[in-house]
Amino acid sequence: MTDEIIWGAANIARAIGRSEKAVFHALQQGQIPGARKVAGRWGLNPRVFFATFDYDPCGYKEPDESEQLKIQYAEKAIEIARANGTKTHPRVQAIKDRRDF
Secondary structure, three states, rough: OOOOOOHHHHHHHHHHOHHHHHHHHHHHOOOOOHHHHHHHOOEEOOHHHHHHHHOOOOOOOOOOHHHHHHHHHHHHHHHHHHOOOOOOHHHHHHHHOHHHH
């Protein structure tokens, strides 16, 4: 990740994965860490924003033991569902893909 500032609400919205309208409202309320208005234009320091969540979009963290067990359970549940010709719950797939709901 670069240290470059992201300029403009639309670009900030794309960077953090939210709608432009939601981001603009949050910016106005001061709810986005690392965001400032400079000369009438919003800017975001992505390092400050992502550090708030202890998240590095360029890095990879190995799952801990608990998460590994969840992933193994999800993989087994998906395998059983496929064998039975049934669907799995979206949360099971999300655990397997290591996404949060």
